[in-house]
Amino acid sequence: ETGVTQSPTHLIKTRGQQVTLRCSSQSGHNTVSWYQQALGQGPQFIFQYYREEENGRGNFPPRFSGLQFPNYSSELNVNALELDDSALYLCASSWGPGQGLHEQYFGPGTRLTVT
Amino acid sequence: GENVEQHPSTLSVQEGDSAVIKCTYSDSASNYFPWYKQELGKGPQLIIDIRSNVGEKKDQRIAVTLNKTAKHFSLHITETQPEDSAVYFCAANFGNEKLTFGTGTRLTIIP
Numbered sequence: 423e424t425g426v427t428q429s430p431t432h433l434i435k436t437r438g439q440q441v442t443l444r445c446s447s448q449s450g451h452n453t454v455s456w457y458q459q460a461l462g463q464g465p466q467f468i469f470q471y472y473r474e475e476e477n478g479r480g481n482f483p484p485r486f487s488g489l490q491f492p493n494y495s496s497e498l499n500v501n502a503l504e505l506d507d508s509a510l511y512l513c514a515s516s517w518g519p520g521q522g523l524h525e526q527y528f529g530p531g532t533r534l535t536v537t
Numbered sequence: 538g539e540n541v542e543q544h545p546s547t548l549s550v551q552e553g554d555s556a557v558i559k560c561t562y563s564d565s566a567s568n569y570f571p572w573y574k575q576e577l578g579k580g581p582q583l584i585i586d587i588r589s590n591v592g593e594k595k596d597q598r599i600a601v602t603l604n605k606t607a608k609h610f611s612l613h614i615t616e617t618q619p620e621d622s623a624v625y626f627c628a629a630n631f632g633n634e635k636l637t638f639g640t641g642t643r644l645t646i647i648p
Contacts, residue, residue: 426580455634464543464626464638465581478634512580523569523630528580 424449426515426529434535435503443498443532445513453477453518454496455526456488459510471496472519500534508536539564539631543639550617551647558642560627561609567629570603570610571636575624585612614644622646 427446435441447454453472457465467480471490485501494515500507510533514526540563550556562570568589573581587594587601587610594601598617603610614621627639 455636457636462641464541464628464640465636467635467637470634472634478632480635519634523634523636525571525583525586526636527583528573530578530580 426513426527428511428513428529428532430532431530432533432535434537437503437505437536439503440499440501441503441534443500443511443513443534445496445498445515445529447494447496447513447515448527451515451517451527452494453516453524454490454494455514455516456496456498457512457514457528458482459512459531461509465512468498470519477519503536505536508534510534539635539637541627541629541637541639543627543642545642546640547643547645549645549647552617552619554617556612556614556617556621556644558612558625558627558644559609560611560629560639561607562629562637563608564629564631565605565608567631569630570601571628572599572601572612573626573628573638575626575641581626617646619646619648 455470456468459465469479470477474490489497510531512531513529516524516526518524543560571586575581600613624641628636
């Protein structure tokens with residue numbers, strides 16, 4: 423059984439640029455959630471993808487968008503990068519959604535630095 | 538609103554002693570409460586979780602208790618070891634798709 427993988431590990435971008443982060447879900451999981459973790463804080467929910475459609479969104483602006491592919495892998499896209507977007511971006515995979523929330527397993531994250 | 542409060546923010550315990558971390562949540566409809574351990578440079582690792590139809594759950598040295606009436610839940614680590622040093626996060630679900638996390642507890646085990 424393979425775990426959640428994310429790429430790249432680290433990324434440095436300039437304010438105003440666009441970035442794409444990638445996530446491969448754990449074997450057997452069909453749902454991917456994305457979180458943003460600022461330094462010294464807990465992860466903040468960005469959105470979730472299930473069956474290639476967005477299934478819930480947190481308090482993030484539309485310049486944060488995503489995709490899910492038929493193999494359940496996912497991308498997070500951020501346009502018009504701002505300095506405050508500097509954070510660790512985490513992907514979590516799970517089975518569901520269904521009644522109640524299923525266990526979410528996190529990848530190692532992508533560290534994004536915006537200068 | 539959707540809120541999870543976690544205390545303490547830092548905790549130091551002697552190796553072999555017990556550690557307790559407490560969380561409260563705002564939404565009485567929440568029914569799933571996981572705990573994650575995050576080591577430096579890594580993603581959060583699910584260590585134990587509990588659902589609202591259960592009051593306590595144990596897994597070796599780790600236990601979680603849930604009081605739905607008071608809307609709080611706690612993580613208990615017994616016989617602490619140096620490898621337990623990490624940041625621990627509690628979380629609660631708000632809806633079927635979203636976890637809301639606490640602000641974290643930095644646990645340091647003193648050899």
